[in-house]
Every structure is written in C-alpha cells, then in structure tokens.
Amino acid sequence: MEISGIISAIIIGIIIGVLGRLVVPGRQHIGIVLTIVVGIVAALVGSAIAAGFGVADTKGPDWIEWFIQIALAALGIAALDRSRGRR
Template identity: 80%
Template sequence: MEISGVISAIVIGIVIGVLGRLALPGRQRIGILATVVVGIVAALLGSAIAAGIGVADTKGIDWVEWLIQIGLAALGVALLDRGRTGGRSRRRSWGRAHR
C-alpha cells in the first residue's frame, strides 16, 4: 500500500470512527486513537460486507456502504467503552456490597 492509501485509510477511519461515536448516546470513555482504529477496521469490514451483498460501487455516493461502516464503528465503540467501564463498575459494586 502506498503512502497515499495509508493516509486516506486514516482519514476515512477518523470520519467513520467519529460518526460511529456520534451515533451513540452519552459519553464514550475511549481515546481518539482507539476511535481511529475502530473507524479504520469498521471501514474495511463495511466495505467487504457491502461488496459481499452487492451494494458497493454504485453510481454516486454509496449510502448503504456508509451506513454499514458507521453501524460497525458504533458497535466497535460501544464494545470498547463497555469493556473499559464494565470491569470497573463491577469491581466497585462488588466492593460496596461485601463491606
């Protein structure tokens, strides 16, 4: 992959990751780097899924592909946020219940 491909993947990852975060209500406790990584992975997976179901590379803007990518990014952000906060809240509640 050329440097322009890497740069465009990062830019698309940022856009998809941010849109995925905006699709979720409330505050997400993950960093910008995690958001970009989730966005890049969601963009790649979303493109593969869209190509697999035959909705990629249409005339104009590929809205269905974008929706798949944003949905995957929102799912990834939610899973990372739940993983980060789920463990801490369980430990805190366990400590309070057994004092």
C-alpha cells in the same frame, strides 16, 4: 498498499470513527486514538461486507456502504466503552 491508500484509510477511519461515536448515546470512555482505530477497522470491514452484498460500486455516493461502516463503528465503540467501563 500504497502510501496514498494508507493515508486515505486513516482519513476515512477518522470520519467513520467520529460518526460512529456520535451515534452511540452518552459519554464514551475511550480516547480518540481508539476511536480512529475502530473507525479504520469498521471502514475496512464495512467495505468488504458492502462488496460482498454487491452494493459497494454504485453511481454517486455509496450510502449503504457508509451506513454499514458507521453501524460497525458504533458497535465497536459501544463494545470498547462497555469493556473499559467495567474496570
């Protein structure tokens, strides 16, 4: 992966992580770094899932791919928040 791909993955991860955090109701007890990491992972996994279903390459914005990525980020943030809240 080239440096431009890494930078774009980080930027998309930030956006996906923040949107995923906004979807989860209530206050989350995880930091911004974990939010970004969850967003990056959700963006990569969501892109793979969207490519598997054949919805990744459409004309215009890939709304279904974005929805999958945000849903995965919200699930990841909720799971991390739940695991960190028990401590």
